[in-house]
Structure formats: structure tokens, C-alpha cells
Amino acid sequence: MKAKAAVWSCALVLAAAGAAQAAEDSARPKTLSEESKTCLTCHKDINQGMYQQWGANKHYGANVGCYECHKAEKGDKDAMEHNGLTISVIVSPKDCARCHAKEVEEFEGSHHSKAGQIMGSLDNTLAEVVEGNKGMKTQAFPNGVSAAAVNGCWQCHGNVVQVLPGGKLDPATWPNSGIGRINPDGSEGSCAACHSRHNFSAAQARNPENCGKCHMGPDHPQIEIYNESKHGIAFYANKDKMNLNSAKWIVGEDYSAAPTCATCHMSATKDMPTNHNVGLRIKWNNRPAISKETHTVDAGWGLESAKITGDERRANMKKVCISCHNVNFTDNFFVQYEELMKLYHEKFAKPGIALYDAATKVLKAVKGKEYVQFGQAIDFTWYEIWHHEGRRARHGAAMMAPDYTHWHGTYEVAKHWAAKYIPELKEVIEMGKASANKEAVTAAEELEQLLTETLESDNHKWMLGKEDQADKAERAKRAEEFKAKYAK
Template sequence: MKKIKILTGCLMLLLSSVAISSVSAPPEKASETSKQCTACHQKNSNGIVQQWGDSKHHRAKVGCYECHAADEGDADAFLHGKKGNEKLISIIVSPRDCANCHAQEVKEAEESHHAKAARILGSLDNLLAEVVEGNSNFVTDGFPDGNSAAAVNGCWQCHGSQVKVLEDGSLDPATWPNTGIGRINPDGSEGSCTACHARHSFSVEQARAPETCGKCHMGPDHPHTEIYNESKHGIQYASQKGQLGMDKSKWIPGEDYYTAPTCSTCHMGATKNQNVTHNVGLRISWNNRPPVSIRPEVSDKKMGLPSQHINWETRRDNMQDVCSACHSSEYVENFYVQYDGLIELYNEKFAKPGLELMKAAKPLMKPVKFSNKIDFIWFELWHHEGRRARHGASMMGPDITHWHGTYEIARNFYTHLIPELEHLIEKGIASGKQEAAKNLQETLDRILNTDNHKWYLGKMSAKQQEIRKQATQDFKAQFEK
């Protein structure tokens, strides 16, 4: 751990060969070592000096050396500077370093899913990037047996890499540069503050901007930035963001701004009743990442997070407190009725039956994951379309909820998944796997004969037929005059 040494009385920083790292209180004046850093870097990388010059760190006299100083024995420490005046520094300023001044913020971040994002490295997603999409031909000193360029340039840049320090103290190029939110740092800490507070200005305004979150929260499986842009919140932000005062120190909805919320407002920001939090999971009442949506305390328990003891009702209250800055209680409560209805629809009609069908199909499939067509069909059903529908509903994005969500789920469930299951049954019978084929057929028949799916067999119930007939008649009576 990098050390902090401040002379009692005059608050002068020690500037000997002892590493100072982060400071625990703003210094009285800029250190001579940091002055030397800026004088040199102005010549060859002036941009970062100017960014730092615009930052609150600069105004607080916290300079280069206060953050980058290292101790003898630090894994990533190396000598840097003019000959005869070298100092031990490290390139990476980890959350553990930031915690010297920002202890509460770092503690909250470390207890969140963000800090655990690099655990994807052993997941199904990374199997795709490492094997199905990639190969092992990206060879570096840290990975002499090779790695996949698809994983390095894709997955790791959002989720975070495990930074490897080479024998000469340099950082392996497969793992650095990297600002992934769950980066595993050489000092053992998890996370990257610069994922949101980019070097070297560390702007709070930037961290509050939805575009910052959009670096990772976008695309076919979690299009949060696209959903936000489609929503009323995003439309208001785009048209009136100049009125938000996003650079203010105090930034409370309903007091300091009321035009539109950003991602930060809802998931992290202060309210009249809550402080800012860097644990982005404390206001979420559903975890929509897995095939079947679960309550957040369930997933937190699996990850060993302290928030496993905070139930979803409390988290929903936290979010509704944010909503109440601009919306009535009836508006907020009715939104959650709509949202819960979509989650229940997805879980019961597609997710749970899909899991059951895939389990029954497994004996008839080739054992290698993603060597079967149906592997991709099911993966995209829950990982892409299923997530889009659920996330769209959670953030009031109707087009993504429906046309990019539930419509595509239904189309692919009925025209891709079921035909492929039927193909597996036929193939199983022909290859002598009659028992497994029979079990899958019975499972499929049972599911298709439930109220959710029997329309597919031409067995829509009389009640459903009457509801559809009455809706058509009501529509014509009202609009066809």
C-alpha cells in the first residue's frame, strides 16, 4: 500500500525518496516533485497537464506525484524522472490509491457489481470471444501461449482486464491500456475510477453525463443508452441539458435541476433524502441480466456482496425517492406495475419454459457449447432480445421493449427455437435416442398446450377469442365512423 506522510504543523509533503502516493487531506501548497513532473510533461504530453490544470485536484494542490508515487516492492513500481532525481512511480492509480482521499466512494464502488465486472473472464460470454469468435494467436509476454484479440479489444475494455506486470516492470499490452470498470489491478484492488472520471480532469460533469455510461451500456444485449435516448428522460436531456447545471457541487433533483434526469441521477445521485452512492445496485429492484430475472439480493449473495442483506423493496423505495422529485406517487407506482407486468410476462411465457426445453434437449445435442444451432438461438433469445425487452421496460423505451424486444423474442421462439427442437426430436429418433427424444417431445407438447402458447396449435381459448373479437369491435365502433 502506498504511504501518506504529511509533516504535522506545516503540512509540507515529504519529498525525499519515500513514496507519498495519495494525500489524505489537501496539501497547503503544491509539492516540488509534482512541479517537476508538470514541467517535464508540458514538453511531451501537454494535454494531460492541461486537463489536470482544469481539475479540482489542481485547485486542491494534489499533483502527479501525490497520485502516482509508489513504494519499493509495489508490483508495478518503476523509477522515472531525470537522471539523478528519479522517483518510484506506478502508471496505474488504482481505487486503493484513490481511497486515501475518497474512502467512502471507493468502499461503495468496491461493493457494487461494477467492481466485479471482470469476473466475466470465465463466463459464457468470454467463451464466445476467446474460442467461438477468436483464437489464441494474440501472443504477448504476459500470454506466451496466446490470447484472443476479440476478448482483449472487446470484453476486457468494458468489463476490465487483469493487468499483468512484466519482469521489467512494464505492463503487458494485452492488459493495458484498460479502463474497464472491473479491472483487476496489480495491487489486488478491483475497479477503475477512471472508467467514469476520465484522466486527468476527473470531471464530475463528465461522470454525470449519460454518454459516459454509454461506452459500455449499449448494443444488442443491454442497449441502455439507446433506451435512454428514446425515453422522455433522454429527449428532455438532449433538448435542455444546458439547464441541468451538471458541474455543480450540490446537484439534487427538484432543487438544483428539474429538467431531466441522467443515469447518474437515478442510480447514484443525491436526493433530498439520500446521499450520493457509488454502489449502482442499491436502487434496482430486478436483476435483468440472467435468463430469468431475479431479485438483486439473490445475485448479490452469489457474488458475496454486503448488499445481499438489502432487499429489493428497500432498493425500490430508494429509486422511488428519486422519481418523487418530479413525479407524483401514483405516477411512480403505476409505472412499477407496468414494469413488473413485463418482467412476469417474459419470465413465465418465455424464460422459464425456454430453460426447461433446453434442459430436455441437452441429451440430443452435441456436447460442445455453441456447436449446436440451438445454442445460438437460445442464447440470443435471453441474452439479446430478452434483455432488451426487460431493460426497455425498466427505462421507458417502448420501441426497444416491443419491436426490438418482445416481438423478436416471440418470433424467434416460435420460428427458430421450436422448429430446431422438433429437428432434434426427429434426429434423436433416427439415431436411436428414442427415450431422450420422447422426453423432449412430451416437454414441448406440454408447454405448447399451456394458455401462453396454445394459440400456436390453433387452440386459442374461447375466452381469448372473445377478448380479441370485442377489442376489434370496440376499435371499429370508436374510430371507423
Template sequence: MNFIKIFLILIFLFINTICFASEDKNEKFSDVSISPATKACIGCHINFTPGIVKDWFESRHSKTAPETVINKPDIEKRISSPSIPAELSSYAVGCYECHSLNAEKHKDTFNHMSRNIHIVVTPEDCKTCHVVEVQQFSISKKSYAHKILMDNTVYRLLTDTVTGIKKHDIDKLILEKPSDSTLHETCLGCHGTVIDVVSTKNISTKIGIMTVPDLKNWPNQGVGRINPDGSRGSCSACHARHSFSIEVARKPYTCGQCHHEPDVPAWNVYEESKHGNIFSSLGKNWNFTNVPWKIGKDIKAPTCSTCHNSLLVSPEGEIISERTHDFGSRLWVRLFGLIYSHPQPKSGDTTIIKNKDGLPLPVTFSNEPATEYLIDKDEQIKRQRVFSNICNSCHSSQWIKGHFSKMDSTINETNTMSMTATSFMLEIWKNKFADNSNPFDESIEQMWIKQWLFYSNSIRYSSAMTGAPDYTTFKNGWWDLTENLQKMKDWLDLKKEIYIKKQ
């Protein structure tokens, strides 16, 4: 019986290999050699997962052997490793080349058609060709995104409070821990899950029963995902598989998957901004694949990646900014209020931060920064110069100075509004009008959260990305910031009035 089964599988693979070969003759995908192992993968998967296969065939990976590009001038390179293993160098970057790397480190490695294959391709695998990019990413806040959220006691409490199940018990709401599936489809959808290998399982396929790893918290492409090989991150968070396109990564829709209102409204603000308007109107004619990226020739207005990480040059080829995959390295201020806007952290692992009050936050409730863990003034000035140099590709120095001066004012004013709301909360907790053992679960506390997490952030992002006055004013902007503050005051006044009457 086993012999018959194996025989049928071999016949199936043989037929599909012939089909693949004939298809390759009729539809020429590439002049680059595809390895025998990858051809075997395609022979089956062209039928089972044709979308993935076709996507890969249209990718740069399918058309590129590392040995053909490794000696390009540095400024034109898309790979940064000084050398590539000989067994990979002469073939296109295919299924087997990625899904077999570092097999001994992967808990999700399994025997698939007599080859050791793993399911989850990780930054450690991509590092084979992209070592500099992975090293840069590994020190970024994005690579620590899961840890930042789940290992910080304050953020974890907020996460659990928002996403946990609530049940009614007489006159109380009972909060239960959120399920893995809820965390997976909410916060960890962007921050990344922990991919665990539970065991193995048998699955039914068109060619019989197969034994595969049983993965927990998969699928997930969160940017700070913890992988079965122990690495952090997911390159496909931005470079969607299986085309892994630089064009996809450079367009703002990709960032908009996670950087979305109400807490991080970068995409929404960009869409409404002057830059976003130009991109929406004219972007279809721009070149999103060139390396290096020429300002004024390839693109006429910035996208997220222009300002935050791309290698940019002038039309004459002069370097404006170097490529980086540490996405905070050009930023001097953190707009995202925790609970106030503050200088960028020195380390991507922000779980190490402790403020003067002993909390794992970059500022105290009175807005005193944890300076030991934040970049100093000199570093802030240095980074702002780098950023301003990008702006200077299109704008005058007067324009740039005016823009950032306005943004500084906005940061100070929104921090003041958050501090006013916090002063209300401190008085409320002091008088035991609310229980601060969980500062996130009561209605007045959630009004306070909106003040710094939604409204102040929206105003700051709008100011930083310029030209989105509706967001600054009405859409989670100054209107809501002011109205919410008044509601908090009214709530506190009512509580005081009730308390006095009881005396």
C-alpha cells in the same frame, strides 16, 4: 558520455520549467500551490503530452488543495477521508501526488527522473482522499467485474465460445481459446483486464532512452480491472482521466460505454426514453457539477447517476438519497437475466453463488432462485422505497406505483418466455439433438442465448426505464422474442421429424 547525456536532460528540464513558469504567468490556472515535484512533471509533459496536462489544468484537482475543503459541511464534501497526509494536504492534487502514492505496493513503480513513479493509478491510491467511495465500490459487482466473468465457469465458457478463434477441420468447427488481445478489446474492455508487469523495457524518447515497466494488458480502464498493486477497479472507468470530472461521470454517455445493446441496452433505451429526450434537448443548460445535486434546480430529469448513485437533495436542501459507489445498492431486482431476472445478489462477488443444480448461477433452469445468495423480500421492499423516493421528486405516487407494477409484470412475462425457450433446449439436449457439453456453441443454443441475453433483457430495460416502446416492441423486443421462439420450435420439430423417419 553519460555526463553529457545527464547534462542535456537537465538543460531540457530547466528550459521547460522556465516555459511552464512563464506560461503560468500568462495563463492563470489556479490560486492553489502546485508541488515542486508536480511542477517538474508538467515541465516535461507540457511538451510531450500536452493534452493530458491541459486536461488536468482544467480539472478540480488542479484548483484544490485538500486542506481547503476538508472542513466543508459533509453534504458539500467531495472528499470523504477524515484526514489527509500532511505532505499532500497543502498542494493541488497533481501528477506526483497520485502517481507516487503507495509506491511500495505497486509492481509498476519505477525510477523516473530520480523519483519513484507508478503508471497505473488505482482505487487504493484514490482512497487517500476518497475512502468512503472506495470502500463502497469495493463491495460492488462492478469491482468484481473481472472475477465475475472470468472465474465463473459458465460465463467463462460463454466468453471463450464467443471470442475464441474457430477453424474448419473437415466437417467440424474447432474452437480455440481466445487471445488476450481479443479478450482485452471485447469483454474485458468493460469488465477489466489483469494488468501484469512482465519486465522492464527501454523506450526511445525525445530526451533519450528511458527504462520503464513493460505492462501486459495495458492500457485498460475496465471497471473491474486487477491492478499492479493487487486492488480491483478503475475510477477512470467513469471519472475519465485527467480531468476526473464529476460532470463526465454524471452524464449518460459515460455509462453508455459499456451499458449498450444488445445485452445491456441501458444507454440505447435511455436515449429513446422520455427522460433521455429531455436530457438531449435541455441538458446543456443543467448543472452537472454541484454537490449536492439539487433536483428541480440543477437538473430537470434523471440521468443514470441520478437514480443509481448520486447524492440528491430537494431545492430546499432536504436529502432525497445518499451518495453511493456501490451501484447495485439501490436496486432490488436484477433485470439482467442469468438466465432469468432475479433478486439482487447479497454480495458483489457473485462467483460464490451456487444454485440447486450445482451451477454458479442465481437461478436454476426451472427458475428456482438460489435464495441463500440473494436479498430477501424485506430488503427488496426497503430498496424499492429508496428508489421510489427518487422518482417521487418528479412523479406522483400513483405514477410510480403504476410504473413498477407494469415492470413487475414485464419481468414475469419475459421470464416465462425465457423458460419456454429453455424447455425447448432441455428437450433438445435430452434427445441429443445438440451436445450440452458446451451449451453455447451450436446454432440452436445461440438462438436460446439470444432469447434471455438479448431480447428478454431489452424488454426489461425498456420497461424499467419507461418510454421506449420501440425497444420493447421491435428493437430486440417482443417481435424478436416471439420470432426467435417460433424458430426454435420449428428447428426442434424438424429434428423430431428427421429422427422419426430414421426409425
């Protein structure tokens, strides 16, 4: 029965794909439009790279040219007159939806589409104030904007594209292919963030490096983690077997050598179609100090996908896993992953947040109006513990990269907790107690009590020399056995 159900499910997926393909075929232009031919008279010479890229992709074969993508209406905010045609420089998801409606609808319902709304986050505050200044002045930003935000945050997350008179785009906001770019037509996102213009290659989007433009670095090193993992090792050893140019690219059918980011997060399986909402197979969002179930985060953004629970998303991901692994392997992996999350949350994140909030209360009472976040070392210490090291530990476990889980993750968390965070908390306590402000003294005493309770807990009493003696003796015995082996 299971075999029959699998065949029937696969048939439904292929039938739906066939129907969509038939609809797409019927909508294709029969010939290249006169407007696009006009564009090419110049651009094939002055933009040879673009011309060659377009000529090598499926748009060319489908008679979809420059004008079909760049055409605009005279009333459009970013419309401009160009050699007798009304066009827009930006091709937004709304434009792509003329032909790719399903893909755009899925993307617009994803967390990716909201990435441009980072502007009020703590990360952007760092780029604007701590790292930057208002030295970059443009027509759209006469009072200045931070070049650190423009060249850093906005290029991955996106930004609000500002249109100047005549349809030109402000240099602070363009060029930009951030995944959550907010376009002049009101749409969110950039299809070119993954499908680089003007080739728009599906094969390129399926390569892990494509995601690595943004998903890398100290706070979310997914590409580095992938490269270290068994999945990444298998991919680079067998790239010639990946069939990346396949039209349907179903794991276990068109390829089986290795998965890429796309395989796990959005590409087709034998019983699931491709979906451009990359969060529908992710149960946990590891961005916050304490992980949240992804559907609850989607609810905060008002996304329809909030209706799809974390357990449903986990079930979707397991369908991908069992394309290559057995059920026992898959189930056990998720146990390991969530136990690592639990360790990080209980030992560091939850007490760390409570201690930081209590320390901040002391600092605000002592400094008054002079208090600013990131104005003291403890702000950076706690931020890096959860935002960098805690994330690395969780992401590493989620993607089976042990070195990132341990040495770049939990080790860094523990080192900075013991060697920096606890000593800095003690300094804040002393600062508060020495203050003439009674509110600061009271807050410092509360922080001291909380720190004492934290250090006396089973997770941290080792720092006070109070580790369980039986555990300590067992570890000492193993240490002696280890030394004896190396002494031979």
C-alpha cells in the same frame, strides 16, 4: 410533521456532506509538491493534452499533481523508477482512496467492482473460442489470447492487469479502464472508467453518454433505451438547465428538468446522499435468463450490500422518482414493469430453459464427445432469445422505452421462439428418435412430451389454433372496426 421530517433529513445529509468536505479540505496539500513540479517540467510539453486536462480540474486547484496520484513504493508489483521517482502507471482505487476513501469503499462494495471476473462466463467463452483464437501472443500470454476478448469484453468489464519486468504493463491487458479491472495492488475497479483522466470531471460522469460506453448494444442497450425514453428526450432538450457542474447536484433542488443515469442510480436526493454503489437502488438484476433480486446476486459475490434487500432498494429508487413524480405515478410504473417481467418469465424464460436443457440432453447423447456448446444453431437461438431480446424487453420496461420493450424486445423473443426455436427443437427430437443410442431416444421422447405440454399451455396454444374462441372473436371484431375507419 412530514415537512419537518424532510427538513431534518435534508439537514443531516448536508451536515454529513459538510463534515466530509471539511475533512477533505484539511487534508489538501498547501502547495504543489516538488515531485509533481519535477513531473511537469517534461510532461507539460510532451503530454500537452494531459497537462491541460489536469489544469482544468479540481485536482489542480487542490495542489494534487502527477506524483500524488502516481507515486508508488519500491516493493509494489507495478513500481518503476522514472527520473529519480518511484511511480506506477496505474492509478488504482486504492490510490484514489488516499483522498476519496468513502467513494472507494462504496464502489468496492458494488457489483461494478466484480465486473472483471467475467472470464468464466458464457459471454467470454464466445469471445475466446467461438469468435476468437489464441493468435494474440504477448510476453504475459506466450500461448496466446483472443484479441476479441482483449478488445471487447475486457475493455468494459476489466481484466487482470499483467506487469512485466521493470513495471511495464503487458499490451494484452493495458491500456484498460474496465469498471472491474483487477489491479496489480489487488484492488478491483477503475475510477477512470467513469471519471476520465486527467480531468476527472463530475459533470462528465453525470452525462448519460458516460455510461453508454458499456451499457449499450444488443444485449443491454441502456443508453439507446434512455435516449428513446421521456427522460432522455427531456435531458437533451434541457441540457443547459441541468446544472451539471454543481458541487452537490441534488435532484429537485439544483435541477429538475430531467434525470440522467447518475440521478437515478447514485446521485444525491434531498434525503439520500451520493453513493458509488450503483446497485443500491435496483431491486431486479435483469442479466440472467430469469431476473433475480439484486441482493441475492450480491450475496453470491460475498458483498456486504447483500444485507440490503430488494424491497429496500426499491424504496430507495422510489425516493428518486418522487423528486419529480407523484406517488401514484411511481407506484403504477413499477406495477407495469414487473408485469412485463412476469409475462416474459412465464411465457418464454421458464419453459425455454426447461426445453433447452432437455434438448441439450438429447444432443449430448447423440453426439457424445463431439458435443460442444454453440456447436449447433439452437444454442445461438436460445442464447439470443434470453441474453439479447429478453434482456431488451426487461430493460426497456424498466426505463420506460416502449419501442425497445416491444419491437426490439418481446416481438423479437416471440418471433424467434415461433419461427426458429420451436422448429429447431422438433429437429432435435427427430435426431434423437433416429439415433441408435437408446439414451438419445429416451431423451428425445422426454423432450417431445415437454414440448407438447408447452405448446398446449394457455400461453402457446394459439400456435396450434386453440386460442380461446371468445378472445379470438373479440379481436376479430376490433380488427373489422379498425379496417372500417381506414376505409373511409
